[in-house]
Amino acid sequence: MGSLTETAQVTRKVIKFGGIGLIVLILVRGIWQLGQEWYRLRNPAPPAPPTVAFGKLPAIKFPQQTPLELTYKLQTVSGTTPDLGDRNAVYFMPYLRPNLLALERANKQVSKLDFESEPIMLDAKHYRWEKKDIKTYLTMNIITGEIEMEYDWRSDPEILLAPNLPGQEQAISEAKNFLQQAEILTEDLQLGQAKVSYWKIVDKELVKAVSLSEAHFVRVDFFRKNTSEVPIVTPSAEEGMVYLLFSGSKERHKRVVKLSYHYFPVDYENLATYPLKKSSQAYRELQTREAFVATKGNNQQIITIRKISLAYFDSAEPQQYLQPVYIFEGDNGFVAYVSAIDDQWVEK
Secondary structure: OHHHHHHHHHHHHHHHHHHHHHHHHHHHHHHHHHHHHHHHHHOOOOOOOOOOOOOOEOOOOOOOOOOOOOEEEEOOOOOOOOOOOOEEEEEEOOOOOOOOOHHHHHHHHHHOOOOOOOOEEOOOOEEEEEEOOOOEEEEEEOOOOOEEEEEOHHHOHHHHHOOOOOOHHHHHHHHHHHHHHOOOOOHHHHOOOEEEEEEEEEOOEEEEEOOHHHOOEEEEEEOOOOEOOEOEEOOOOOOOOEEEEEOOOOOHHHHEEEEEEOOOOOEEEEEEEEEEOOHHHHHHHHHOOOOEEEEOOOOOOEEEEEEEEEEEEOOOOOOOEEOEEEEEEEHHHOEEEEEOEOHHHEOO
């Protein structure tokens, strides 16, 4: 009997101290895990370096311009240049190469715009199609697919009296339908911003009108959709690489008096990350006239910079990559761009 009592006592002690030991083990384990989590929060692992998978990038092809003699004052909300991150994505832009089927492909494309005439060769890349009976002409780069189409409205003064100019929503709808029928409305244009502006004739030249009521034409400019919340900008800031100009005529061949289509595809799935120069360095480049001034706006010599941000630059000519730029925005409509990629990753 005594033996059984001792065994029970030992068993109770084992259970008691074993339970205490288990609780201590659980507490120690929990404290260890919390400690590790706290350490990771206080000492995060450094991010992986940028992939730079495309190697050195060609410099962005900004339009040529004479450097402007401007002086800059920095008056941002923070009072200094912002920290916009240490890297950004760069996207590959596939480029169509010359081939024996280029002209055949171009003929099929222009037929969708109702041009059936034999093309006139201007040079190795550019061909011209005509509708002589209605004085409409189309020029196309058969390699890149760029299009310039225009109706000779200057020889048709009655078109300025046509009363059926489209309003903003109607103009955008008609423009998208026109591009869709021509099979040149891409997804990034479809989902991007469309801007409507009004134009009138003054001394036989097109100038901006204040409102639809005084306009002779309505223009719709298309911009690519934002990429990862980063906007895509163009050389003129307010003008898209694709735009259409509408008259008030109901006649089909006179409705679109101009189409300008300078669009180059972007492979949004084929990207690499690259280090960025600091925005302070980009501001110094602006000060030393190394920036591209998209618009001087209504300014004289001194420009007050109010905002600095990142965007992608959509060029008027083919480029291999869609690259980020710093945008400098100032008073009275001033806008300028500086390449954002760290100089060590840009070909000189």
